[in-house]
Structure formats: structure tokens, C-alpha cells
Amino acid sequence: MGEQTRVFIGDTTLRDGEQTAGVVFSAREKIAIARHLDAMGVHELECGIPAMGEEERESIRALVDLGLSARLITWNRALVTDIEASIACGIEAVDISLSVSDIMIEHKINKSREWVQEQLKRALGFAKGKGLYVCVGGEDASRADGDFLIELMRTARDNGADRFRFCDTLGILDPFAMYEKVARLSAAVPELEIEVHTHNDLGLATANALAGVRGGARYISTTVNGLGERAGNAALEEVVMALKVACGIDVGIDTRRFRAVSKLVGRASNREVPAWKAVVGEKVFSHESGLHADGVLKDPRNYELFPPEEVGLTRHIVAGKHSGTNGIVESYRQIGIPVSRDEAQELMALVRSTAQRIKGPLAPKDLIKLHQARSVSLAA
Ligand SMILES: CC(=O)SCCNC(=O)CCNC(=O)[C@H](O)C(C)(C)COP(=O)(O)OP(=O)(O)OC[C@H]1O[C@@H](n2cnc3c(N)ncnc32)[C@H](O)[C@@H]1OP(=O)(O)O
Numbered sequence: 001m002g003e004q005t006r007v008f009i010g011d012t013t014l015r016d017g018e019q020t021a022g023v024v025f026s027a028r029e030k031i032a033i034a035r036h037l038d039a040m041g042v043h044e045l046e047c048g049i050p051a052m053g054e055e056e057r058e059s060i061r062a063l064v065d066l067g068l069s070a071r072l073i074t075w076n077r078a079l080v081t082d083i084e085a086s087i088a089c090g091i092e093a094v095d096i097s098l099s100v101s102d103i104m105i106e107h108k109i110n111k112s113r114e115w116v117q118e119q120l121k122r123a124l125g126f127a128k129g130k131g132l133y134v135c136v137g138g139e140d141a142s143r144a145d146g147d148f149l150i151e152l153m154r155t156a157r158d159n160g161a162d163r164f165r166f167c168d169t170l171g172i173l174d175p176f177a178m179y180e181k182v183a184r185l186s187a188a189v190p191e192l193e194i195e196v197h198t199h200n201d202l203g204l205a206t207a208n209a210l211a212g213v214r215g216g217a218r219y220i221s222t223t224v225n226g227l228g229e230r231a232g233n234a235a236l237e238e239v240v241m242a243l244k245v246a247c248g249i250d251v252g253i254d255t256r257r258f259r260a261v262s263k264l265v266g267r268a269s270n271r272e273v274p275a276w277k278a279v280v281g282e283k284v285f286s287h288e289s290g291l292h293a294d295g296v297l298k299d300p301r302n303y304e305l306f307p308p309e310e311v312g313l314t315r316h317i318v319a320g321k322h323s324g325t326n327g328i329v330e331s332y333r334q335i336g337i338p339v340s341r342d343e344a345q346e347l348m349a350l351v352r353s354t355a356q357r358i359k360g361p362l363a364p365k366d367l368i369k370l371h372q373a374r375s376v377s378l379a380a
């Protein structure tokens with residue numbers, strides 16, 4: 001992956017994210033999330049499912065009325081009625097979804113591969129006739145027969161589709177398999193852009209999204225905080241930072257807003273973001289261990305991949321069970337108490353035993369108490 005590789009982010013927090021069992025966004029929350037993502041420069045927002053009913057359609061219309069820069073796209077079954085419902089919302093881009101694995105074709109929709117091909121032609125023909133941008137969503141593509149997928153993509157291409165969405169619906173692939181599958185499709189039907197939509201059932205969603213890009217995909221489906229069905233989707237913040245730091249690809253998104261949008265979606269979904277969550281967790285720039293704190297104080301690059309401000313976070317040096325001298329000097333400096341290295345060394349045992357007793361880091365009041373106790377014992 002070179003610097004020239006152009007990658008687009010299609011965020012589906014408002015569709016797959018809201019499909020998380022038990023999650024409901026209010027129309028106002030949807031608007032706030034969409035505004036945030038748009039202001040950050042996210043390229044496309046999958047914003048809902050018009051076929052669900054009038055309330056959903058109203059919230060989609062409200063998003064259309066915002067006049068965002070991001071392209072708004074809706075999820076649709078391969079049914080003319082679904083697409084009509086999208087058009088009625090003022091939507092100009094649709095994802096037309098079909099189950100494409102034999103297991104789902106036979107045991108979920110109870111149809112045949114031929115039916116899938118025909119249904120695709122019908123729905124796609126209708127959508128293109130209405131001038132829509134169309135992404136064809138291949139549900140369960142990762143378990144589908146590769147030759148059938150190529151046939152389907154050719155049908156999609158020949159009937160005017162703009163993109164094919166390769167879904168690892170159950171999150172079963174490893175990055176090597178993802179790379180191989182996407183590379184094969186990309187080589188067989190180079191005229192059709194590929195999007196990868198990866199789920200996190202094995203904790204591989206972000207890795208698989210990157211592998212898809214290496215295989216030739218140009219769109220990545222993400223959600224804020226990795227929200228989504230079951231174990232969720234590839235997290236927006238992880239994908240963007242991994243592309244930037246590990247692959248040298250800048251997708252042009254303002255990453256400084258990641259923490260803010262993460263908190264917003266965490267609140268709106270009622271799914272608290274773990275403190276150690278990659279990229280946006282509250283504590284991912286907190287350093288306690290003696291050697292780590294020392295290294296960071298000398299040069300943050302020793303233990304930080306990028307500055308915390310780049311994702312809207314701040315750095316913390318924490319006094320606790322694993323602290324060393326330099327970290328303790330810094331913790332006291334931060335609360336306005338200068339201590340020498342010798343003093344810090346003496347305080348270290350007290351810091352450790354306090355941390356052990358309270359089973360956590362020391363707050364400023366704990367540090368002050370220890371400092372006072374030490375001064376009193378020295379004076380006595
Ligand atoms: C992998 C994904 O995330 S795909 C996105 C899924 N998202 C959602 O399901 C959220 C919103 N869903 C809904 O509001 C409803 O499920 C609707 C409106 C889509 C459909 O509702 P209903 O018609 O009441 O059916 P229900 O929810 O029980 O879905 C099952 C039906 O959908 C059919 N179906 C499933 N996938 C598709 C598809 N891609 N295209 C057409 N039909 C499909 C099934 O075969 C089944 O049909 P049957 O009842 O004739 O056997």
C-alpha cells in the first residue's frame with residue numbers, strides 16, 4: 001500500500017451501529033452524530049433503512065435536509081419498494097443488499113443463485129433508471145462461492161452498479177484469507193470498486209479491513225467505537241489511525257475529533273467505551289510503570305505511537321503500584337510540589353503500599369497525604 005492509494009471511509013454507525021441489539025438513536029442523536037462525522041471529513045454515511053417505517057424515514061429526511069458534504073446512503077433489500085422508499089426520503093445513493101452465500105440463499109431466504117442474479121438485475125435496473133449511485137451489498141460474501149461472487153459482480157457491473165460491498169458478515173475471515181479473496185475479485189472485475197464490511201466476532205475486523213485494502217478495496221465500512229451487530233464492526237478510529245500509522249495512508253479525516261465523537265456515540269448508544277479501547281479509550285495515554293513513565297517523560301515517542309492530541313486525548317503520568325522515581329517526581333510536579341529524586345525514592349515504597357491498599361492509582365490528595373506524613377516523620 002503506497003501513499004498514492006486513495007481510500008474512502010463509509011461509516012455505518014447510523015445503520016449497522018444502531019442494529020446493535022438494544023441500541024436506539026433518537027433523531028437528534030442521529031443528527032449530532034452525522035454532523036460530527038461530516039465535519040471530520042468522513043466520506044459517506046450509511047444512515048438508515050427507509051423500509052423500516054415512517055419514523056426511520058423521517059429521521060433520514062432530516063439528515064438529507066442538513067445538506068452535508070458526506071454522501072448519504074441507505075440500506076435496502078433488493079426490492080423496488082425498498083428503493084422507492086429511499087428515493088422518497090430524498091436519498092441519491094443506495095446499498096442494495098442480497099444474501100450471496102449458499103447457506104443463506106438456501107437456508108435463510110429459501111431461494112436459488114439464479115433468483116439472486118435475477119433479483120439483482122431487477123433492483124439494480126430500477127435504481128440506475130432513477131439515476132441513483134448504487135453499491136451492491138453482498139451479505140455473507142466471505143462464505144460465498146468465489147466463482148459465483150465473480151459472476152454476481154459482473155452482473156452488477158454490466159447493469160451499472162458503482163460498487164460492490166464484500167461483507168464478512170460473521171467475522172470469520174483472517175486477514176490472509178481476506179486479502180486473497182478481495183484480490184481475486186478485484187483482479188476479475190477491476191471496473192467495479194470494492195468496499196469491505198468487516199465484523200469483529202474474532203477481534204479481526206480492523207485487521208481484515210486493512211487486508212481488504214491491500215487486496216484492492218477502496219472503501220472501508222466502519223462504525224464509531226466499533227459498534228454494530230454482535231461483537232461489532234471495524235472501528236472508525238482504529239481503521240483511520242491504522243491506515244495512517246501502519247500503512248502510510250492518510251484518508252483526510254480530522255482525527256482530533258475522534259475522542260469527542262466516541263463519547264457522543266458511547267452516550268447515545270448507552271455502550272460505555274472501555275478505558276483501554278484502542279485509539280479513543282480514556283486511559284490509552286496514561287503511563288504508570290516506572291520505565292514507561294521515564295521513557296515518555298524523556299521523549300513521548302518512546303511509548304506512544306502518535307501524540308494523544310492527534311485523537312483528542314491527553315497524556316497522564318499516573319502514580320501507582322508500578323511507579324518509579326522519575327514518574328513520582330512528575331506526579332508531584334503536576335500538583336505543585338517539587339520533590340527531589342532522593343525524596344521520590346523514599347516516597348516510592350509509600351506510593352506502592354498505598355496503591356496496593358486502595359487497589360488503584362493515587363489521587364492528588366493521596367500524594368499530598370504521603371508527602372505530609374513523610375515531612376512529619378522527618379521532623380520528629
Ligand atoms: C446483515 C445485515 O445487517 S442486513 C440488514 C438487516 N437489518 C435489519 O434487519 C434491520 C431492519 N429490519 C427490518 O425492519 C425488517 O426486518 C424488514 C423491514 C427489513 C423486513 O421485515 P419483515 O418483512 O417483517 O421480515 P423479517 O424481519 O422477519 O425478515 C425476514 C424476511 O426477510 C427476507 N430477507 C432477508 N434478507 C433479504 C434480502 N436481502 N432481500 C430480500 N428479502 C430478504 C427473509 O427471507 C424473510 O422472508 P420470509 O418472511 O418470506 O421468509
Ligand SMILES: O=C(O)CCC(=O)C(=O)O
Binds near residue numbers: 095
Ligand atoms: O448487505 C449489506 O450491504 C450489509 C450487510 C451487513 O451489514 C453485513 O453483512 O454485515
